[in-house]
Amino acid sequence: MEKITSTSNNKIKEIVKIRDDKKFQSEKKAFFIEGLHMVEEAIKRNIVFEIFTKENMLERIENVNEIRTTLISDSVAEKISSTKTNQGIFAICELIENEIDYSENILLLDQIQDPGNMGTLIRSAACFNFQTVIASSNSVSFYNPKVLRSTQGNLFSVNLVNDDLIKTINNLKQKNFLIIGTVLNNDSKPFKKTEFNQNQKYALIIGNEAKGINHDLYSLIDININIEMSNEVESLNAAIAGSIIMYNIKK
Amino acid sequence: MEKITSTSNNKIKEIVKIRDDKKFQSEKKAFFIEGLHMVEEAIKRNIVFEIFTKENMLERIENVNEIRTTLISDSVAEKISSTKTNQGIFAICELIENEIDYSENILLLDQIQDPGNMGTLIRSAACFNFQTVIASSNSVSFYNPKVLRSTQGNLFSVNLVNDDLIKTINNLKQKNFLIIGTVLNNDSKPFKKTEFNQNQKYALIIGNEAKGINHDLYSLIDININIEMSNEVESLNAAIAGSIIMYNIKK
Known part of the structure; x- marks a missing residue:
């Protein structure tokens, strides 16, 4: 399993851009999520491209056999998180164009x-x-x-x-x-x-x-x-x- | 008019503590506000202890003859503001114990x-x-x-x-x-x-x-x-x- 420990790694820079830049999100058809609950919900919906997790969170996630998973260091987790404290688990997900449901308000x-x-x-x-x-x-x-x-x-x-x-x-x-x-x-x-x-x-x-x-x-x-x-x-x-x-x- | 330019000035440290520390607010019976609109509203209500303002905002405030006003530098304004950008005007106000209005919900x-x-x-x-x-x-x-x-x-x-x-x-x-x-x-x-x-x-x-x-x-x-x-x-x-x-x- 790959491990990223440098905050200046290109992949990490791209994650931060996906997190913050709306145009880049549309371009890449991708968005960034963080926290165990969000990542679990995204896994259920089959939209996860790649998981980024600290080693201690690895055993907490299920049904990820098929999903590319990359280990990250504490400093990388801090870098990509949008909050002061983080759970150490993140994912890049597919931004799917949703359809309008005309049957409801x-x-x-x-x-x-x-x-x-x-x-x-x-x-x-x-x-x-x-x-x-x-x-x-x-x-x-x-x-x-x-x-x-x-x-x-x-x-x-x-x-x-x-x-x-x-x-x-x-x-x-x-x-x-x-x-x-x-x-x-x-x-x-x-x-x-x-x-x-x-x-x-x-x-x-x-x-x-x-x-x-x-x-x-x-x-x-x-x-x-x-x-x-x-x-x-x-x-x-x-x-x-x-x-x-x-x-x-x-x- | 006094001017404070050092972010390590004791008064500035106290302002930050009043801003962030609920216990200290009760102790001092004071709270911190920022922005022209808020300061104006507080002046109308006669609860301002002291105004801290950048020089360029001084002419924007009215009815402050009786209120102690201290000039601050850009760096001090940045230090005491809770936001990334600030208007450069702040005040310490009297925290008045309000009464319960039993005539309304x-x-x-x-x-x-x-x-x-x-x-x-x-x-x-x-x-x-x-x-x-x-x-x-x-x-x-x-x-x-x-x-x-x-x-x-x-x-x-x-x-x-x-x-x-x-x-x-x-x-x-x-x-x-x-x-x-x-x-x-x-x-x-x-x-x-x-x-x-x-x-x-x-x-x-x-x-x-x-x-x-x-x-x-x-x-x-x-x-x-x-x-x-x-x-x-x-x-x-x-x-x-x-x-x-x-x-x-x-x-």
């Missing part, structure tokens, strides 16, 4: 920047049966290490797609989806007073943390709602707003 | 560890009129820099209290509050089917991210609810769960 993310918000929204989408999450290409990567941590392992239970949102929304409208937005204006309806048909499919747009939903999408919104709150304060966190809506659409 | 935090969750819960509490947030003493500090960032300036619109939760809950029960919990067991009621009386005051307990609500509090819960979700996934993020409940209690 869909979450659309318009330029979400904060990885914690992105991860939490994926986690909530999985909880509330929004089986597909489609993010604009200027959103943070689904495979950013902080996004992965915030999903708490729910990454693999939803379909993750990057696409242009105008094109996507027009496509969804042709498939009879209704588009829900949260643009702050006089036309918005109080969410608690809005009725949702349980036989209708909906796609919910959540906009950028600071700027909200892109103006280009305004005219495509079928139902513009606002989440009722006390007056004094400005706005809810984007992941909170999205999750409240996803939860309450179902009766 | 109350949020109880049992050993919340993640500063992002704590900050987001405070922000949502402010949005949904939970005017008091009471955290167990083993929760992360309200004044942790990441908590402050996640509140997005809503820190000052709610009453923040640290106290023993058993004592607190018994006190709230005497004042006719009903206690809501989210313990996963067979007795829990689906949240969407639970009626809340709009004339009743409620206190909602949100438990630790990994362990949930402390066992010692179970017997004190009056209404144990669960947030309905698809089966495959384990759990919602604590801040999401808390916010969904706070939003939906009001009609």
